[in-house]
Amino acid sequence: xxxxxxxxxxxGGLSPEREISLRSGEQVRDALSDAGVQAVLxxxxxxxxxxxxxxxxxAIFPVIHGAPGEDGSIREVxxxxxxxxxxxxxxxxxMAFDKPTAKVLAxxxxxxxxxxxTLPRETFHDLGAAAVIDLIMGQLGVPLFVKPSRGGSALxxxxxxxxxxxxxxxxxxxxxxxxxxxxxxxxxxxVAVGVxxxxxxxRALPPVEIVAPGGTYDYAARYTAGQTEFYTPARLPAQTAAxxxxxxxxAHTALGLRDISRTDLIVDDTGTAHFLEVNVAPGMxxxxxxxxAMRAAGIxxxxxxxxxxxxxxxxxxxxxxxxxxx
Amino acid sequence: xxxxxIRALFAVAARPEIVSLAGGSPFVSALPLGAVxxxxxxxxxxxxxxxxxYCTAQGDAVLREQICEVMALEGVTAHPDEVVVTVGSQQALxxxxxxxxxxxxVILAEAPTYVGxxxxxxxYQADVVHVTMDExxxxxxxxxxxxxxxxxQGRRIKFVYTVPSFHNPAGVTMAATRRLEVLRxxxxxxVLVVEDNPYGLLGFDGxxxxxxxxxxxxxxxxxxxxxxxxxxxxxxxxxxAPPGIRDKLVLAAESAVLCPASFAQLTVREYLATQPWxxxxxxxxxxxxxxxxxxxxxxxxxxxPGCDWTKPGGGFFVWLRMPEGINSKAMLPRAVSSRxxxxxxxxxxxxxxxxGYARLSYSLPDPAQIAEGVRRxxxxxxxxxxxxxxxxxxxxxxx
Numbered sequence: 227x228x229x230x231x232x233x234x235x236x237x238g239g240l241s242p243e244r245e246i247s248l249r250s251g252e253q254v255r256d257a258l259s260d261a262g263v264q265a266v267l268x269x270x271x272x273x274x275x276x277x278x279x280x281x282x283x284x285a286i287f288p289v290i291h292g293a294p295g296e297d298g299s300i301r302e303v304x305x306x307x308x309x310x311x312x313x314x315x316x317x318x319x320x321m322a323f324d325k326p327t328a329k330v331l332a333x334x335x336x337x338x339x340x341x342x343x344t345l346p347r348e349t350f351h352d353l354g355a356a357a358v359i360d361l362i363m364g365q366l367g368v369p370l371f372v373k374p375s376r377g378g379s380a381l382x383x384x385x386x387x388x389x390x391x392x393x394x395x396x397x398x399x400x401x402x403x404x405x406x407x408x409x410x411x412x413x414x415x416x417v418a419v420g421v422x423x424x425x426x427x428x429r430a431l432p433p434v435e436i437v438a439p440g441g442t443y444d445y446a447a448r449y450t451a452g453q454t455e456f457y458t459p460a461r462l463p464a465q466t467a468a469x470x471x472x473x474x475x476x477a478h479t480a481l482g483l484r485d486i487s488r489t490d491l492i493v494d495d496t497g498t499a500h501f502l503e504v505n506v507a508p509g510m511x512x513x514x515x516x517x518x519a520m521r522a523a524g525i526x527x528x529x530x531x532x533x534x535x536x537x538x539x540x541x542x543x544x545x546x547x548x549x550x551x552x
Numbered sequence: 553x554x555x556x557x558i559r560a561l562f563a564v565a566a567r568p569e570i571v572s573l574a575g576g577s578p579f580v581s582a583l584p585l586g587a588v589x590x591x592x593x594x595x596x597x598x599x600x601x602x603x604x605x606y607c608t609a610q611g612d613a614v615l616r617e618q619i620c621e622v623m624a625l626e627g628v629t630a631h632p633d634e635v636v637v638t639v640g641s642q643q644a645l646x647x648x649x650x651x652x653x654x655x656x657x658v659i660l661a662e663a664p665t666y667v668g669x670x671x672x673x674x675x676y677q678a679d680v681v682h683v684t685m686d687e688x689x690x691x692x693x694x695x696x697x698x699x700x701x702x703x704x705q706g707r708r709i710k711f712v713y714t715v716p717s718f719h720n721p722a723g724v725t726m727a728a729t730r731r732l733e734v735l736r737x738x739x740x741x742x743v744l745v746v747e748d749n750p751y752g753l754l755g756f757d758g759x760x761x762x763x764x765x766x767x768x769x770x771x772x773x774x775x776x777x778x779x780x781x782x783x784x785x786x787x788x789x790x791x792x793a794p795p796g797i798r799d800k801l802v803l804a805a806e807s808a809v810l811c812p813a814s815f816a817q818l819t820v821r822e823y824l825a826t827q828p829w830x831x832x833x834x835x836x837x838x839x840x841x842x843x844x845x846x847x848x849x850x851x852x853x854x855x856x857p858g859c860d861w862t863k864p865g866g867g868f869f870v871w872l873r874m875p876e877g878i879n880s881k882a883m884l885p886r887a888v889s890s891r892x893x894x895x896x897x898x899x900x901x902x903x904x905x906x907x908g909y910a911r912l913s914y915s916l917p918d919p920a921q922i923a924e925g926v927r928r929x930x931x932x933x934x935x936x937x938x939x940x941x942x943x944x945x946x947x948x949x950x951x
Contacts, residue, residue: 240570242885245563271567347939355943381557382885393946397939401885445557 230263233535234283236300236311238269241292242402243379246449250289250510253517254531258287261528263535270300278309285539286311287531289507291378296507297323310541312534314506318482325375325407325503328481332501335480337473339501340492341366342409344375347400359392362408369411372396374403378505380444385411409502414494416443417460418515419474420508421487422525424533428478430471431519435460451513458515458522466497473499485534488516558896561884565893571925573847573912574893576720576868578780582839587827588783595822607814609806610798611637611790615821619790622824623776626752627766630774630792636801637812641750641777641789646672647804648746648773648791652710653678658702661713662690664871664900664909666720666748669713673902678710680902687862689716689726692733699741711744711773717761718751718867721900721911725865728761735768743771750777750789753833755866756841770794778820780868781833786816840868846919847912850926856934861912868915871897873908874933877940880910883932892928 235258237251238244251267258265268274270290278286286309294300298316305316314322321327326344333339343362350358362370372395373383382402386392392408399406416438420431435457438447447454459467474489481487481504488508492500508516510527520527565572596603610616616632623630638644645668653659655677661669663682673680681702684694695712702709714734716726726734738745747764755761765774777789793801805812823829847870851861858875872894874880881896897909912929914922940947 240564240567242557242560242564242888244567245560248563271569351938351942356946359946379560381560389946390948393943397943397947398882400939401882402889445560 230284230532230535230539232264232266232281232283233258234268234278234286235265236268236270236274236286236288236290236295238271239290239292239295239300240270241290241295241377242381243291243377246379246509246511247289247291247295249449249512250291250514253510253512253527254287254289257528257531258535261532263532270294275303275307278307282309285309285535287535287538288313289510291507291509293323293376296378296505297376310538312531312538313485314481314483314487318484319506322481322483322487322504322506323376325373328477328504329501331480332477332504335476337476337480337501338498340371340410340412342407344405344407346405350396355393355396359389359396363389363392366408366410368392370395371409371411372399373407373409374399375405375407377402379448379509383444385442412492412494412500414492414500415460415462417462417470417491417493417499418519419470419489419491420516420519421474421478421483421489422520422530422534423478423485423537424530425537428475428483430474431516431525432459432522433462433467433470433474434458434515434519434522435462436515448509449511449513454513456515456518458518462493463497466493466499469497470499473501477501477504485537486516558881558884561888562893564888570888570891570893571917571921571928572893573914573917573922573925573929574895575916576913577916578784578868579836579839579916580783580785582835583783583832584827588823591822591826592819595818599818603815603818605814607811607817609811610802611635611812612814612817612821615817615824616790618821618824619776622753622781623774623792626749626760627762628774628792629766634792634795634798636791636793636798636805637817638789638791638805639809639812640779640784640787641748641775641791642668642672643805643808643812644775644789644791644801645669645746645748646675647801647808648711648775648797649673649676649678651797651800651804652744657708657710659710659713660695660698660702660743661902662715662719662722664721664897664906665713665902666715667895667899669748670900670902673713679707682901682903683712685719685722685724687724689719689724689730690714690734692730692737695734696737696741699737699743703741709741709743711746712738713746713748714764715748715750716764717749718754718864719869720751720867721869721895721897722871723862723864723867723869724871725755725761731761731764732767735764735771739768739771745772746775747772748775750775750780751867752776753781754837754840754868756837756844757865760866765792773797781836782820782823782829786819788812788816788820837866840866840915843914843917843919843922844870846922847914847926850923854927854930856930856937858937859933868913870912870914872910872912874910875937876908877944878933878936879907881907883936886936887929887932890928890932892925892932894929
């Protein structure tokens with residue numbers, strides 16, 4: 227493992243998911259240390275570029291959640307520096323991070339995804355919030371689920387059962403972004419499926435079933451140990467479990483993702499899987515679903531992280547390489 | 553501990569890219585750090601056997617004498633035997649609550665009140681009943697009414713908790729005449745007063761208003777702290793209590809920590825004995841006055857109509873009232889996105905009210921940062937007003 231003598235785990239950032247990212251980063255760093263890799267934690271701040279230039283790592287493991295970690299921007303910069311990194315290329319990140327775009331691509335790949343509308347704040351301003359909300363209610367009905375079009379950890383996300391609920395949910399959503407994705411809420415079993423590719427093609431990890439207190443898998447439920455019940459593998463019939471694995475791999479492939487992703491979906495009463503969103507820098511904290519799924523699959527977190535870094539180091543994009551179209 | 557979105561946002565607010573008007577940390581960089589460092593080194597070299605050893609639960613005897621000298625600056629006369637040194641005044645607050653409060657007992661506190669006190673009270677399952685205050689502090693008539701109301705319900709009031717000078721979070725100071733009135737009301741009702749006075753020596757205008765403890769000895773437990781006048785990191789505070797309560801405090805402190813840290817106590821003792829601490833407090837006052845002025849000027853220059861705020865005569869905090877309909881807690885993510893942070897008012901009420909307010913601190917950022925932070929906050933409030941105007945009619949449908 228000589229080429230992995232020194233790697234950087236990129237965590238933190240300035241999004242509201244900073245705290246979670248730091249926890250994810252510490253978990254990955256500690257796992258890599260267990261694997262004998264010298265891993266240091268670095269933040270995406272003004273000191274980063276000098277640090278990477280003066281002491282280039284063999285590869286970087288980005289676990290910055292939210293922008294700029296998941297919107298592709300930090301990976302663009304890593305590409306400009308010629309530093310290899312684990313995970314998806316910038317163009318794929320952009321498509322995955324923008325939930326409405328990811329839904330369109332998932333639907334184009336034949337996956338089911340709840341009916342939705344995506345509206346920027348300006349639309350409510352220009353056309354009148356009440357009229358737009360009535361129109362949404364008329365077309366999509368209730369219950370609905372509102373979330374920022376870009377972001378994660380359920381920050382700014384909430385359900386709505388009335389017009390006033392919907393207005394409140396949209397105003398709350400605008401705390402974390404300027405565009406709201408309003409989606410029909412599909413009742414069913416919430417499932418997260420991790421996908422890992424260590425060089426032999428994308429492989430779905432066992433699905434993790436999420437049973438949140440009161441049915442709401444919000445920020446507190448996600449990151450307070452013991453608040454949410456997880457079943458790994460999910461309590462799904464074998465055929466349904468195979469289907470959610472297929473959906474996760476199909477989403478990973480359709481969006482052009484690489485190395486690692488996590489797809490969130492709902493399995494309804496008929497066993498149909500509905501794609502909700504996909505994450506290119508999934509949470510790696512002790513209460514995150516991806517590490518749980520790895521354990522259930524008998525995959526050692528340390529070995530997996532080291533393997534992903536080996537793979538990244540091996541493909542080392544040439545410095546300054548830009549993507550097609552630039 | 554429950555993970556909270558607010559804590560997640562404060563994790564971002566700690567980054568230097570954000571102007572944080574949230575924390576109430578003192579500007580310890582203004583201390584003569586080199587001299588303090590030399591002093592600490594010499595202290596360990598010369599008195600290491602004491603500095604690194606246990607001490608008594610009540611605290612170092614010489615330090616307690618010095619604390620009496622410090623309190624005398626505000627007109628409080630106390631004997632060193634009445635003083636119990638604690639791990640910050642926060643521990644004194646915790647111990648007092650532990651001694652007095654059974655689950656369900658009532659504590660009367662200003663509305664709003666210090667968030668750390670609410671945490672201590674909640675830990676012992678106290679029921680906090682807020683008493684209205686205005687720009688001159690707690691309103692005596694409201695206090696009397698609250699005592700009558702709670703007593704009529706057959707419930708036990710264990711004490712009145714007050715931060716009378718340069719209030720955290722409200723920034724106001726209880727008027728001298730009201731202090732006497734509060735003492736009279738509490739004495740008549742047989743209710744103890746817990747007076748928390750960490751900012752008393754940090755007044756900007758004229759002589760400090762005398763603490764309640766300066767007027768009444770038996771019915772007041774007084775809490776003091778070196779966190780703002782020397783260094784918060786030393787965690788040295790104290791309580792002054794009548795003998796019966798003092799004895800219980802000492803036992804409770806012994807049970808909690810055996811004794812306060814000798815290292816911190818003797819550092820404070822040496823600082824008070826060898827450093828120009830009175831001049832340093834004057835320097836802190838001037839520094840915080842300049843920052844207070846920067847904040848008040850920036851607020852006056854930029855805040856949209858519908859906002860108003862307190863004008864503190866000392867301490868660290870301005871209490872900002874938002875325009876009608878704005879929820880400061882809901883607005884916080886938008887503020888952090890705009891790279892400014894504050895503490896939503898809801899943290900300072902036991903019942904979760906206070907969403908229309910925010911606490912702004914000027915103690916840590918410099919005047920230029922304060923001006924920039926207030927400018928950003930003004931923009932955030934303006935945008936919030938627009939958002940509320942857009943969605944207001946729909947939001948009110950369920951009301």
